[in-house]
Amino acid sequence: xxxxxxxxxxxxxxxxxxxxxxxxxxxxxxxxxxxxxxxxxxxxxxxxxxxxxxxxxxxxxxxxxxxxxxxxxxxxxxxxxxxxxxxxxxxxxxxxxxxxxxxxxxxxxxxxxxxxxxxxxxxxxxxxxxxxxxxxxxxxxxxxxxxxxxxxxxxxxxxxxxxxxxxxxxxxxxxxxxxxxxxxxxxxxxxxxxxxxxxxxxxxxxxxxxxxxxxxxxxxxxxxxxxxxxxxxxxxxxxxxxxxxxxxxxxxxx
Numbered sequence: 728x729x730x731x732x733x734x735x736x737x738x739x740x741x742x743x744x745x746x747x748x749x750x751x752x753x754x755x756x757x758x759x760x761x762x763x764x765x766x767x768x769x770x771x772x773x774x775x776x777x778x779x780x781x782x783x784x785x786x787x788x789x790x791x792x793x794x795x796x797x798x799x800x801x802x803x804x805x806x807x808x809x810x811x812x813x814x815x816x817x818x819x820x821x822x823x824x825x826x827x828x829x830x831x832x833x834x835x836x837x838x839x840x841x842x843x844x845x846x847x848x849x850x851x852x853x854x855x856x857x858x859x860x861x862x863x864x865x866x867x868x869x870x871x872x873x874x875x876x877x878x879x880x881x882x883x884x885x886x887x888x889x890x891x892x893x894x895x896x897x898x899x900x901x902x903x904x905x906x907x908x909x910x911x912x913x914x915x916x917x918x919x920x921x922x923x924x925x926x927x928x929x930x931x932x933x934x935x936x937x938x939x940x941x942x943x944x945x946x947x948x949x950x951x952x953x954x955x956x957x958x959x960x961x962x963x964x965x966x967x968x969x970x971x972x973x974x975x976x977x978x979x980x981x
Contacts, residue, residue, distance in 0.1 A: 758844060762896045764828065765864050773841040773904045778862060782828025789869075790862040792822040794834045802830035823869075834862055836900035843905055843961060845925065849894030854930070856923035857887060858967075859899045866895035899925045903965030910956025920950045921966035928958020 758769040764786030768779045777796065780788055798804065805825045826832045836842060842861060845853060849866075860869060869891050891897055901924045908916055910928055920932070930952050954960055 774839050776842045778834045780832045784829040787827045788864050789823045796833040798832040799830035803827040840902040841905045845897045853891045853927045855889040859924045861900040862898040864895040867893040901963035906962045908960040912957050914956040916954045921968050922962045924961040924963050926960040929955045
């Protein structure tokens with residue numbers, strides 16, 4: 728069995744690299760690339776995206792538990808068990824599966840949506856929204872942000888921020904398509920927290936008022952994140968809460 732990089736990489740959009748500008752996401756095209764002993768291909772974009780990782784012998788990668796579609800029998804997998812939000816709150820860690828090559832692993836997001844690769848340089852951390860983490864190569868550390876829960880969690884709201892550090896490839900997932908926003912020095916952007924995927928710039932959580940178009944009919948509160956550049960923000964085009972609300976509205980009432 729050969730583990731050479733897959734063909735077709737020429738001319739395709741590559742991953743975001745820290746420390747430089749990046750073109751808008753071309754999510755209708757495949758994205759291929761490699762990092763050390765791991766070659767990746769992101770296909771079937773952007774609604775039914777999957778991630779294929781080709782591992783050279785003894786190279787490893789990790790993924791969110793229960794994200795594997797299939798793998799070749801030469802891959803050694805460990806730690807594939809159900810992810811637990813309760814475990815995240817108590818330990819700062821989310822359950823992951825580890826795969827050791829040689830062989831191929833195919834991963835998918837939890838629902839329909841897109842995947843993007845981010846090449847981390849080991850100097851600047853990235854922050855992830857709820858359920859955004861999909862996979863990473865060796866050298867990447869994924870933990871809950873080390874600050875008080877009052878800052879990372881809105882009581883009863885299920886909002887937390889994950890802190891990702893290290894050098895390697897990080898793969899994040901989103902619901903719907905992914906929009907990239909590049910902020911210059913001092914430039915600001917306010918994003919509804921339900922649309923957050925990943926970012927590497929300064930931020931602070933805010934709870935906006937209860938009047939006008941910013942009000943939420945159910946709770947009277949609207950939670951957002953205010954970003955300040957320089958940096959990059961990835962936003963998902965669909966809010967999971969809105970999807971849940973729509974599905975609930977279609978169910979027959981008793």
